[in-house]
Amino acid sequence: MNAQRDYADLVQRGLSLDLTRGKPSPRQLDLSNDMLRLPASYRAADGTDGRNYGNLQGLAELRELFAPLLQVPAAQLVVGGNASLAMMHDTVVHALLSTVPGAVRRWVEEPEITFLCPVPGYDRHFTICERLGIRMVPVPMGADGPDMDVVERLVAADASVKGIWCVPKYSNPSGIVYSDETVRRLAAMETAAPDFRIFWDNAYAVHHLTDTPAELADLLALCAEHGHADRAFVYGSTSKVTLAGSGVAFFGSSPDNVAWFLANTGKQSIGPDKLNQLRHVEFLRDAEGVAAHMRRHAELIWPKFELVDRVLAKELGGLATWTSPRGGYFISLEVPHAGEVVAKAKAAGIALTPAGATHPYGTDPADSTIRIAPTYPDLEELEQAIAGLAVCVRLVAEERG
DSSP, X not given: XXXXXXXXXXXXXXXXXXXXXXOOOHHHHHTTGGGGGOOSOSBOTTOXXXXXXXXXXXXXXXXXXXXXXXXXXXXXXXXXXXXXXXXXXXXXXXHHHSOOTTOSSOGGGSSOOEEEEEESOOHHHHHHHHHTTOEEXXXXXXXXXXXXXXXXXXXXXXXXXXXXXXXOSSOTTTOOOOOHHHHHHHHHOOOSSTTOEEEEEOTTTTOBOSSSOOOOOOHHHHHHHTTOTTOEEEEEESTTTSOGGGOOXXXXXXXXXXXXXXXXXXXXXXXXXXXXXXXXXXXXXXXXXXXXXXXXXXXXXXXXXXXXXXXXXXXXXXXXXXXXXXXXXXXXXXXXXXXXXXXXXXXXXXXXXXXXXXXXXXXXXXXXXXXXXXXXXXXXXXXXXXXXXXXXXXXXXHHHO
């Protein structure tokens, strides 16, 4: 195959395709359209009037519904607005400005704050750190999660290391699932900082694409078991379960951490949108209701993941490697000179997340990772985009010799 000729043909087609963000498709959003007619009642089970102020922690029935799915006791779960990212951002700000349980002072009073960042990872985690002046140290990811030998060495040696970002199930962008041993070591490890925290972004807790859902060890329980009850901050949301712009988000942790979080949140809010919480309870009903709803999502998404795998195997066998996740929203493509590939794709009308976005400060030292977000386009557009991406990979390989 002549890559230069194929690329010229690709540019001539005048494509305008977008694989930049992991957004639900319109057909996925349609699955939750019935929510627009809910709630049928503005009264919660305990009589709370959902139209009014109050109940900062969120309605009990919604916390009870998601507690087992997020592996957090209902009493230790907080329901927020539509974005777990906002809750993560606020948690870091709270830690900077008010003393977290176990700390000797506020993080803003420390000479330096460092977070460990498993790579490839989620760019929005990194932008929180960059905005707030937190130093980031990349940690390589393996098939079972972050390299725990590296993590354990860094947290034991440096008291400035206050946190680690983790997407433990169907990780963004590689799709890997943390092994039980990785979760146990995170919970048990000794840290130089007494106020070290694991930011456990369980964004894809229920986002299975096959009939064999991945299992994840219970981090919160393991932390308590190993004498580090306050170590884990757990997050989740329904952004990719119901309506992406109108979901609900969750924060879970130890009783002391939850009390600290609510005390700080109470200074910025008089209560969440409880009508939206009621809407979610009525629509999803129970754990089986969530599972059935997510199976409908999988019926729409799984063919797209299969298509990407099929096209890449046909076009790039021997030139690249990629992940084949069983859940989540992303595929990680590893190619030489990723930045050049992304630039050529952009020139051909195929928008991708910038090369380097999967690493702190937007810099991938190996220049090798491209994040593919296959969920939003329809199958025909997706096939065009992945075939076009493959042309760009082949062209760069040919030009580089």
